[in-house]
Structures are given as C-alpha cells and as structure tokens.
Amino acid sequence: MTPEAVEQFFTRADGQFLFARWGRPIVPIVFGVEDSTISVFKGAIEAVVALADHKMAEHDPELGANLMVFFIRDWAELTATPNLDRLIPDLAPLVTRLEQAQANQYRSFRFDAEGGIKAAFVFIRMDDAMAQASADTIALSQIVQTILLWSDTAFLGTSPLAILKDDGPAVLKPEIADIIRAAYDPVLPVAATDASLALRLSARIGGLQ
Known part of the structure; x- marks a missing residue:
C-alpha cells in the first residue's frame, strides 16, 4: 500500500x-443487547485486538471500562441515560445533530496525555439497515472502526x-x-x-x- x-x-x-491508537489495554462493556450478542461483540473485539497484537484487561484503573458500546432504538434515549452527559460533552446538541442526519452509528474518543486513545464510546441505533446486518458483522465493523482513530471520511461510501x-x-x-x-x-x-x-x-x- x-x-x-x-x-x-x-x-x-x-x-x-x-493518527491515534490505543495507549492502554482495552476493557469493553456492551449495553442494550442480550447476552448472546454481548458474547459475539466481545469475540470480535478479542479477534481485532489479537490482530493488532494489543492487549485487553478486566479493569481499567481510571475508568473501569474504557470501551463502552450502547445499542439503542432512538437517539433520544441518550439524553435519558443517567450521567451520560458527563462522558459525552454537549450531549443534547449532539443528539439533535444525529437525529437530523438520521445517523445509525456514532463513535466518540477520549485521549491520554500522549495523544493515545484511552476511551471510546460507541452508539449503534438499530434502524432498518442495522437490523438487516448480522450481529457478527456489526460487531466486527464497529471494533475495526474503534481500534484506531481513522479519518472521519475513511469509510464513507465503503466498508472496512x-x-x-x-x-x-x-x-x-x-x-x-x-x-x-x-x-x-x-x-x-x-x-x-x-x-x-x-x-x-x-x-x-x-x-x-
């Protein structure tokens, strides 16, 4: 290449x-789905982390979990989630923008002093397009797009x-x-x-x- x-x-x-990559082991947690889907998601995370030769852990000393994945049916659910506004700055305006764009996914990153990724928040709105995709495909796509800080245009009109x-x-x-x-x-x-x-x-x- x-x-x-x-x-x-x-x-x-x-x-x-x-450019940024994770500067610490990844500790994932998934909300809003059944246990079977959580297992699929964690399996995809483990596979991509192994590909990168990076590490996972059971606990992040600063954040507890540092990769949080939320499955929702409507963006308005975010503003009703307790304390989420502490993790996502300007949450209400963000929700408005996502609703207007009819987006079905959004990722937000936090960085450490060296610029490496220290946390990521992934939101997946289960619209018709997402509902037609398998759990495996959604999981692999999301972790691939979270393992690095890709350009905001990297996968527009295409898929990894x-x-x-x-x-x-x-x-x-x-x-x-x-x-x-x-x-x-x-x-x-x-x-x-x-x-x-x-x-x-x-x-x-x-x-x-």
Whole structure:
C-alpha cells in the first residue's frame, strides 16, 4: 500500500492528518443487547485486538471500562441515560445533530496525555439497515472502526469489511488488516499529526507482505 493511500485513511475532511491508537489495554462493556450478542461483540473485539497484537484487561484503573458500546432504538434515549452527559460533552446538541442526519452509528474518543486513545464510546441505533446486518458483522465493523482513530471520511461510501461469498460471513479487508497490524508496531508513536507517519506505516505494511 502506497504512503499516499495510507495517508488518506487518517486525513480528515478539513485536511488535517490525525493518527491515534490505543495507549492502554482495552476493557469493553456492551449495553442494550442480550447476552448472546454481548458474547459475539466481545469475540470480535478479542479477534481485532489479537490482530493488532494489543492487549485487553478486566479493569481499567481510571475508568473501569474504557470501551463502552450502547445499542439503542432512538437517539433520544441518550439524553435519558443517567450521567451520560458527563462522558459525552454537549450531549443534547449532539443528539439533535444525529437525529437530523438520521445517523445509525456514532463513535466518540477520549485521549491520554500522549495523544493515545484511552476511551471510546460507541452508539449503534438499530434502524432498518442495522437490523438487516448480522450481529457478527456489526460487531466486527464497529471494533475495526474503534481500534484506531481513522479519518472521519475513511469509510464513507465503503466498508472496512468484505463479503467473500453469498450468505457468507463478513471478513476484514486485507488492506485494513495490514494497516491495523502496522499501526500497532511498538516502534511507532501512539499518536501523530505529521503525515510522514504514513511513510512509516506503508514501509511496515510492505514488510508484513
């Protein structure tokens, strides 16, 4: 994968290059679904974390759980959730924007002093499109989009997943898997705003191949 192609995955709509990966073990918790779906979600998280050669833990000393996934049926549920406004700044205006956009997913990140990801909040509104997707597909798609701070345009009109055969399970696209593996090389910084990092990522992807 060329440096230019890699760079586009972390170049935001305003032209800013912004890269970040998790700087601490991931501790997930899932709300709003049955136990069977929670198991599917945690299995997907474990698979992607293993791909990245990162770590999971049972408890985050600062936050308890640092990857919180919420399944909801309506965005208005967020404003009715106790104390959620402490985790998500300007929650009410955000809910209004999500309702107006008819969005079915939203991710919010928190960062540590080095710029690495220290927490992520994932909200999934079960509209008709989401209801047609399998739990496995939703889980894999969401954790892939949460394991790194991708550009806000990285997956517009496309998906990090692919279907290899009719009625088959969704799988992670090889090029996305390569970026995730390269991004967690311990030699690389946990965060960067200089696009030259794309050169280093591209070089490591070449080494993986």
